[in-house]
Amino acid sequence: MDKGQKERQARYYSKNKETIKARVLRWKESNARKISDYNRNVRAKKRREKEEERIRDSFRSKADNEREIERLLSLLDEDNFKECSRCKVRKPLTAYYKRKGTPDGLQYLCRSCILDSNKARKDKCNI
Numbered sequence: 604m605d606k607g608q609k610e611r612q613a614r615y616y617s618k619n620k621e622t623i624k625a626r627v628l629r630w631k632e633s634n635a636r637k638i639s640d641y642n643r644n645v646r647a648k649k650r651r652e653k654e655e656e657r658i659r660d661s662f663r664s665k666a667d668n669e670r671e672i673e674r675l676l677s678l679l680d681e682d683n684f685k686e687c688s689r690c691k692v693r694k695p696l697t698a699y700y701k702r703k704g705t706p707d708g709l710q711y712l713c714r715s716c717i718l719d720s721n722k723a724r725k726d727k728c729n730i
């Protein structure tokens with residue numbers, strides 16, 4: 604961009620400041636959803652990177668733990684979580700026993716809820 608072009612642009616901008624501002628504002632308004640989605644994704648990504656870094660740091664001292672680090676990192680993925688249908692807590696898939704015939708091949712209740720309900724049943728029988 605040469606000097607003349609720059610000057611023309613600056614002049615255009617100062618003359619049409621309000622119009623340009625209004626146009627930007629309109630664009631922001633009509634794309635509010637997209638912008639907030641974008642910002643949310645960026646924030647989620649940053650949070651994730653920070654969490655990954657934290658996990659890596661906490662394991663760095665123990666040399667051959669690269670696999671454990673990968674496992675923990677994989678737990679950060681939304682897809683690796685599911686909600687227990689009893690306690691309603693989102694837990695990693697590893698917190699569920701396997702079960703044939705369910706859509707994901709896992710129990711609907713988390714391990715601790717299953718253990719609780721087994722214990723409750725046992726207690727009931729022992730009365």
Ligand SMILES: [Zn+2]
Nearest residue numbers: 687690713716
């Ligand atoms: Zn549960």
